[in-house]
Amino acid sequence: MKRLLFLFSTLLLFGFAGMRGAGAVEITVLYPQPYLYQAPVEEIVKAFAAKRPDIQVKLLAPTKAYEETASAVLRGAVTGSMPDIAFNGTNLMHLFVDRKLAVPLDxxxxxxxxWEKQGYVPGMISTGLVNGKLYGMPFALSTPILYFNADLLRKAGGDPALPPKTWPELLALARRVTDAASNTHGAYMVWTTTGNYLWQELLFTHDGQMLSTDGKKVGFDTPAGLKTFEILRDLVKEGGMPNLTDEQATQAFIAGQIGFYMSSSARVNSFTNKIGSRFELGTAPFPSPRPDSKIVSGGATMMIFAKDLAKQAAAWEFIKFAAGPIGQTIMVRHIGYMPSNQIAIDTPELLGNYYANNPNMRTAISQRARTTAWLGFPGENSLKAIQVIYDVMESVVAGKATPEDALKRSVTQVQALLPK
Incomplete structure (x- = not known):
């Protein structure tokens, strides 16, 4: 009798669960870079399910990078298989707005x-604006920062409490860190970062521009544009930067073989966990000519592509949750991006105590007041223009092109890809 009662109650339980599932609205979500986003996104989906069992979130197979996510959305527009929500790079939002694929959120x-009491930081919400309308809710925004091996910095005669602030300071220390006998390299910058992120950082921090005001002409045919390629050359020739892939350089830094590592603040937690007690890890603001130089802020923004009104409403509830206090707390505790919700920052049990106890995490937020937008090239050839910059940077790092040649080539090729 007990077994029959157990089976009957189980059938009832699953029957009611099935009824709830049958009435739920299902939405699909596409995100990139699983090495960063998979863990926090999956945890956020579980937390959201507990709050909103009437909405089922189905995660699609993640893409490698923002550009691949963008391509997948554009292909889906042709085949009728767009995700309901996609985590896109803030620099690529115009691709979908121009094609009238993205759903405005205003x-x-x-x-x-x-709305004003829900904690969303206005300045960070503004990163989702295109042509004055809101199309994206920020999920994970970062600033470039300098990671350093404090042990190697001390050996080079530096002080971890006073890390290098400018490129000359960094290069001088990197030269002293570089040691062929111990296979130790002075510095590495992740110049391959998606969307030319760090190339833009080098450009904007030297007061450069990507485009003319009307967006029809290249704006980096200037001394600031040349400086972006000169710094890459100097990192190789003076700073001992090895010609390694991002993955190889990351492993070398974790192993204690690179003194200075420049990348997005998204890697703080990963580095902290993987380095452990191998050496003392420090973070500092990205090298700049001046303390008030611009810092590029970009990352993942959540955009809605659902056509069905019920799915749009459900998608809004999900992205609002992911950008809210709980979602942003989960995101920050997994990766090093800046939270876009002030309630999460101010509440001790959410992120307040977390920042107080993790000084390396505070570096990105310390740069927030001087941030500028991560941009994309306009028009249908945006992704091709991004690839041009990648290819030219690679030629400089490999020693196959001078900074002058690299600038000339990038200006000519990107100009040919811009809208006429």
Whole structure:
């Protein structure tokens, strides 16, 4: 009898669960870079399910990078298989707005009676604006920072409490860190970062521009544009930067073989966990000519592509949750991006105590006041223009092109790809 009662109650349980599932709205979500986003996104989906069992979130197979996510969305527009939500790079939002694929979010915001009390930081929400309308909710925004091996810095005669602030300071220390006998390299910059992220950082920090005001002409045919390639050359020739892939250089830094490593603040938690007690890890602001130089802020923004109104409403609830206090706390505790929700930052049990106890995590936030937008090239050839910059940077790092040649080639090729 007990077994029959157990089976009957089990059938009832699964029957009711099936009924709930049958009435739920299902939405699909596509995200990139699983090495960064998989763990936090999956945890956020579970937390959201506990709050909203009436909405089922189906995660699609992640892509390698933002450009691949963008390509997948554009292909889906042709085949009728776009995801309901996609985590896109903030620099690529215009691709979907120009094609009228993205759903504007202003109408959803207008219906939120207590929007200003939900903690969303206005400056960071503004990264989702295109042509004055809101198309993206920020999920994970970062700034470039300098990671350093404090042990190697001390051996080079430096002080971890006073890490290098400018390129001359960094290169001088990197020269002293470089040691062929111990296979130790002075510095490495992840110049392959998606969307020319760090190339833009080098450009903007030297007061350069990507484009003319009307977006029809290249804007980096300037001394600032030349400086981006000169720094790459100097990192190789003076700073001992090895010609390694991002993955290889990351492993070398974790192993204690690179003194200075420049990348997005997204890697703070990963480095902290993987380095452990191998050496003392430090972080500092990205090298700049001046303390007030611009810092590029970019990352993942959540965009809605659902056509069905019920799915749009469900998608809005999910991205609002992911950008809210709980979602942002989960994101930050997994990776090193900046939170876009002030409630999460101010609440001790969420992120307040976390930042107090993790000084390396505070570096990105310390640069927030001087951030500028991560940009994309306009028009249908945006992804091709990004690839041009990748290829030219590679030629400089490999010693196959001078900075002058690299600038001339990039200007000519990108100009040919811009809208006429």
């Amino acid at each position: 109408g959803f915001v207008a219906k939120e009676a207590d």
